[in-house]
Amino acid sequence: MAAKMIVRLLATLTVLIGLGMYGNVLSVVAFRHVHMTLGALLAIAALVVVRESNGRSIAGIGLHILGRFAPLLPLCIGIAMLLDGSLRTTGLITLHGLLGLIAVGLVEMALSRRREPRPEVGASTH
Numbered sequence: 001m002a003a004k005m006i007v008r009l010l011a012t013l014t015v016l017i018g019l020g021m022y023g024n025v026l027s028v029v030a031f032r033h034v035h036m037t038l039g040a041l042l043a044i045a046a047l048v049v050v051r052e053s054n055g056r057s058i059a060g061i062g063l064h065i066l067g068r069f070a071p072l073l074p075l076c077i078g079i080a081m082l083l084d085g086s087l088r089t090t091g092l093i094t095l096h097g098l099l100g101l102i103a104v105g106l107v108e109m110a111l112s113r114r115r116e117p118r119p120e121v122g123a124s125t126h
Contacts, residue, residue: 010042011104043071067110070103
């Protein structure tokens, strides 16, 4: 449960900072590395937290795989833009943002389908 909240917090902060930079509300120079670090942590957390569980349908398995690996694509694009400034075009930045939003959605969908162990009926929570 705590791991899901960490992934959700990382996703929210990454998206908000990215949108702030895209809309010129936040300084790109000041927040670029924060955004990149949060995105890398989100990609790592998605790999760790979105684990395979038994009893999934074919659609569930596909969603699990997409949710687990989708954050790597915008991360790779972001790293490429960081390393080669000529790639920082409006079109590629927009694509990076859209893929990031899609990745966050896929991670959230995969997390929501993940089953947590439930306490037994009548078991004490003390």
